[in-house]
Amino acid sequence: MSRAWTLVSRPKGSPTMENFALRETPDQPLNDGEIRVANSFFSVDPYMRPRMDEGEDSYIAPFALNAPMTGAAVGRVVETRSDRFKVGDRVSHFLGWRDRATLRAEDALSLPDGELKDESFLDVLGAIGMTAYFGLFDVAEAKPGDVVFVSAAAGAVGSLVVQIAKLRGMTVIGSAGGTEKCDFVRGLGADHVIDYKSPGPFEDKLRAAAPDGLDVYFDNVGGEQLDAAMGIANRDARFAICGMIGMYNSDAPIGFSNLFRVISKRLQIRGFINSDFMARRSECLAQMGYWVSKGLIQSRYTTFEGLESGPEAFFSLFSGGNTGKALVHVGG
């Protein structure tokens, strides 16, 4: 038997337990070319929220109703009808939100054995790493000496951006909510940390942290922090728009007061998704793998125990209830 979380209704605003159901299905015999994987971990991510809506505006197609949800997962092959994999091989794939996955062998990525933990491949050596690396260095064209502002800097992507920006000689300002998260970001090496929950306009706090302005903004939240970044951006600043978690659960228009500075400061604003850079994955793995192997990158994820905790892990992304990436440990 395999168990999987299915979406049973589309959330209005913030998702609730009523939108999800854990369903059990018998394992069918494998077809030729298929493998079965016992997942050890799967990942829950902000981008899944728009997938729960109808419509075609998400990065990828909406989740179907009454079908298992999907997402990044890591596990070991337990059954195989493909010569690409043998039982015991470590793989990553995209059939998360479940304890056992049946998939075509070509949809699984072979992972090296060795001391690196399963979790790393869902984290700094997975999509998170691609997002931070290509977003910062390619989309935002960040270079040594730049003043870089990173929002949601205690989050999965943000905390990695802070570290790799420091590793490349940049001045880094991070924002996070609450003392604990701010301390975490400071511990990552950020030069200045802003608690966005502290009183007062965010733009004033950002200006105080960056008296010489910003050259790069790595945007994980949109809204007020994006507007503030436009307000203090230097001439020719580059904005990499990675996520707008603050905007996913609302249909209300977002107000901007500083948009005019797109012209006066010649801002360049680009949206991106890590998969845009899939063809250059090995470049990212080479650099990030080196930094990880040298102990130069810390990663702090929140692990939720058991398949049952999937929705709770997902909700925590929106309530500010965890630091770093949220993973669900389903076995192994």
Added chain:
Amino acid sequence: MSRAWTLVSRPKGSPTMENFALRETPDQPLNDGEIRVANSFFSVDPYMRPRMDEGEDSYIAPFALNAPMTGAAVGRVVETRSDRFKVGDRVSHFLGWRDRATLRAEDALSLPDGELKDESFLDVLGAIGMTAYFGLFDVAEAKPGDVVFVSAAAGAVGSLVVQIAKLRGMTVIGSAGGTEKCDFVRGLGADHVIDYKSPGPFEDKLRAAAPDGLDVYFDNVGGEQLDAAMGIANRDARFAICGMIGMYNSDAPIGFSNLFRVISKRLQIRGFINSDFMARRSECLAQMGYWVSKGLIQSRYTTFEGLESGPEAFFSLFSGGNTGKALVHVGG
């Protein structure tokens, strides 16, 4: 004697006659290296509105109070203490809003004699031409086959963008306000014209005009039309942000509902100003000059007669009272 329009108070919201005064000053003898120019035309432009505010967010410094305002002008040299120019030479310079200008010779640009009219050098062969040319081809990276949306398409820049986009094999959608302006834009060769004053959400009208989406948006207005363009933009669309005339007279935040698509569609949004491309002016003049000489570019400007009409000409930019660039004819 020379007469010049001075700014006597900073407008709150929309400017009024009370903000301006026409002042007369005696001509001082020229210093060595100076010339005196009798202006034939000067230009009034939307970018002058933020120059009337205090603060450092305009492209260029704010106008000083109680001093003559400035801007593009064309005229003939009437007095010279420089060997760069002789009496009768045609020049362009930046001391508009007045009938006679005294300036250093190196601040004047020599213009060819010949059949081209004085007005052209304030229009398709001046800053307007640079803005349209570099905005479309460089900032927005527009190429043959692209679907291009141009807002304020009856305006000075917009009407030129429509034409050069057609000359380069693009599908062009223009927006303008009212039947007369829309007919004008259609006459320029636009494939679809949207009357933004007609009832209904602008995004619906844009979607109907561009059923296959947009590859390029040349933005002259910001606000609702910018949001709508984000709403129907194709993957990897490029936005050249040239002006936000609808946003200059208001401090209220502008609401956006489609900003999330910056990520999902990997939009690239870049602000620019024509002077960014000053070093490549000859490239633009070569191409635009060719098109003008072949009669392939129409230009329709509104001429206001007499120096006294300066403020009225300027107000007309914001009331939608004219089509194309607004010029003030001061003599010659």
